[in-house]
Amino acid sequence: MREGVEWAAHCCINLSWVAPEKAVTAARLAAFYELPTAYLNKQLNALGRAGIVSSQSGPRGGFRLGRGPDQISLMDVAAAIDGSAQAFLCTGIRHRGPAGELAVPEEHRTRCTVARAFSLADLAWRRQLAARTVADLAAEVRRANPAASDYVRHWFDRN
Amino acid sequence: MREGVEWAAHCCINLSWVAPEKAVTAARLAAFYELPTAYLNKQLNALGRAGIVSSQSGPRGGFRLGRGPDQISLMDVAAAIDGSAQAFLCTGIRHRGPAGELAVPEEHRTRCTVARAFSLADLAWRRQLAARTVADLAAEVRRANPAASDYVRHWFDRN
DNA sequence: GCTACCTTACTCGGATATTTGCTGTCCGAGTCAGCCGGG
């Protein structure tokens, strides 16, 4: 999994804590974690294409959440950065070479058993991530550290 | 996910269908799906290090299952090829830069919330794969195509 | 004094290098089968 997923997740949580009308620049978001600015910008672009954040150019421009933090799941973020393809990719080797000579009864023509097993695992993974929203995670962070939200808001208000 | 996982899974199913005392060479296993022999051998080595298959050198050598097919889960296979590290890797960016200045109350010192959410998803994924054994999958393939096991056994017996 | 325009600086967005790690290949160490010679 790409490293940008971690960056995007934390950035979304931080964006949920700043004033909704205030746009935060990629440079500022990157500075908070000492990340490479231009590369984080690229990841934020991906979030923008997915509608998770809305972007604005020019002075006073930047990024803000595209919809309510309770409407953004971790699955949305992961899919925006990493793509929505599942981890296991069936290349259909069972149809190549001597293995392909094996005649399949018409009535039982079905997907590859191995691929189906991995698909079910992938589905379980997706369900877990889809069940966690940015608002949900932000609340959990606040529970662990009540000062976090105020610290973040004030830090991004300065400058 | 690496492509070799698919190869390894199919090879394990095939190995469960050949006579247990007969070792199958990497070249023969590769020919069945027209895979690159040397590279498949590399993957089988990984299975060997994990104890999933046992290898034997010299004439009449080759690979055979290291334990009963009902004792080999898809998780074992995936971990042997792809490594047992979870997909999401927390690099701890929340401790770097200005974000690290945020003091954390002693009583609540806990793991990164984002990392924990991804760990739970990973756990669900692992559970699904751990629940499916090679014997299980082989039976399902036979249900879809009853001729499969005999075809495989006879093809690997020839030559 | 007010308004409309222009300049300017700032931001995103996509096109461009660099590195990492997966894919694929090759050759050497080890090993067992089969053969040969001797008893």
Added chain:
DNA sequence: CCCGGCTGACTCGGACAGCAAATATCCGAGTAAGGTAGC
């Protein structure tokens, strides 16, 4: 005829290139703010 040693070929195992993708970077298009000139 039986047994022990030797030869030889065959197999795995790890070391060595090639390539695709992720990482990191840079510059141009677009934009809104702020200043300026005109009315």
